Amino acid sequence: MNPLPLSYYQHPDVVHLAKDLLGKILCTQIDGKLTTGIITETEAYCGRNDKACHANNNKRTARTEIMFQQGGHAYVYLCYGIHNLFNITTNVDGLADAILIRAIEPFKGIETMLDRRGKVKPDKTLTAGPGCLSKALGIDRRLYGSPLNSPFIWIEDSDRTIMASEITTTTRIGVEYAEEDALLPWRFYLNSSTYVSKR
């Protein structure tokens, strides 16, 4: 276990971090089982001036509270009453930014992921999609607020260097309600990966 330092998440530009996280390794150890995957798709959400963000306009509620703490924590919430969506909080204390992880490419613990997902073969349906990857990695709301250097969930750097030309930049998914902010180019994915969610 060699987690990124928590200082990494204090960066003031959530859009920069959303891109920088591509290629890094998301790791969990839940129920004693290690599962890891390469981050292939992310979306940035900003707590100020972004109608798609739960904490927009500095809206502070029990659910969004963790986003207002200093960056480097897990923000996990239930979507549609069914899916646990995993986000990484960023920025300094008081500024509520977060990055939604939308897809990973399975790396270690693939048997465990298949088991959790009720599948027999690893293909993109295993971990492409925010609800899918959470289920595969065993992430649920019990991890809400966990620091990203905990023994249960963390992110590691990789040797791989990601070139700007390897990244596709586009609009976020499922945020039509955000009106003009739905047009912000704040979704990023590795264009070489098959593990990317639909559009």
Added chain:
DNA sequence: CTAACGATTCGCT
């Protein structure tokens, strides 16, 4: 207390 609504996924057509 009540009601409306999702940062989605899956199965069926």
Added chain:
DNA sequence: GCGAATCGTTAGT
């Protein structure tokens, strides 16, 4: 392509 599933969060009565 379409619609159901399913429940915590939120805002309003």
